[in-house]
Amino acid sequence: MTARAVHTDGEMSVCGDIEAEVVYGYYNDQTLQTGTIRARLVIEDGHCTIAAVEADTHFDLNDYQQGYGDGVREQPRELLVDEVFSNEEDEEQLDRTLLFARLREGEPVFRANDATAR
Template sequence: MSVDGDIEADVVYGYYNDNTLQAGTIRARLVIEDEHATIATVEADLHFDLDDFQQGHGDGVQEQLRELLVDEVFAVDEDGGREMMDRGLLFARLREGLPVFRADSQAEAH
């Protein structure tokens, strides 16, 4: 996908093998490159590039995501038997307009 200009969003999650996202600058709270290369300047609170995300499942990636995201986007991984962020649950909450960030969820509760 090629965007002529910049992208501003809460979450930019690039997923699918052998694809790229090209833009000028991506500004987001969370950017994840999951089997998906990004050709852009990334300005994010939390950014996992392709190597960090794919190789870092056991090296603090899930812990960082757990600090940022609501519990409802985590599920037990069938392969590893541990709780991990589930992109399907994340996408579903985004589609429904529900908060995905802990801070937003806490603010909405008040």
């Protein structure tokens, strides 16, 4: 499957591989299963991924939980444009709704000076 971006908040199975700029799995107790994910950014936000992951940046299930690991909270900020962040409870965080709205509109989501730019 080739797409600009993939977002799932339920069970998803792809017979083959996924190639995309962004792959975002959201929601507890759900699974994305495929052969290999090739992407610039992969985020497992409470969502289990059963696949080989070849990504420039990969936040796995253990790193990208509400508490985040050390430094994980700053990494999306360095990688992505300001417009995909919002404040919740006086804390700035990545907003997947804003991220995917920009992707649907064909607007850039990665910073121009991103070292992982392809």
